[in-house]
Amino acid sequence: MLPLNLIASIGGMSEYTMMTQGIPWPISYGLFVLGMIVLGFLITIGINKYIDRFMTKTVKRK
Secondary structure, three states, rough: HHHHHHHHHHHHHHHHHHHHHOOOHHHHHHHHHHHHHHHHHHHHHHHHHHHHHHOOOOOHHO
16 A cells, blocks of 8 residues: 555655756656655665664673
8 A cells, every 4th residue: 555655645746846846847756756765775774773783782781
């Protein structure tokens, strides 16, 4: 269900379209999707580092 909702919400971004009026829509939406992918990748790296740090602290206590 998530991919369908995600596609519908990206397609219905009227406020984002107003902010990027001078840029052609394929470029602005492409950059937006690329930004979401990069942000998701960075969040994944951050969460993995946090989990690794937490797990090493709990192992040292034993």
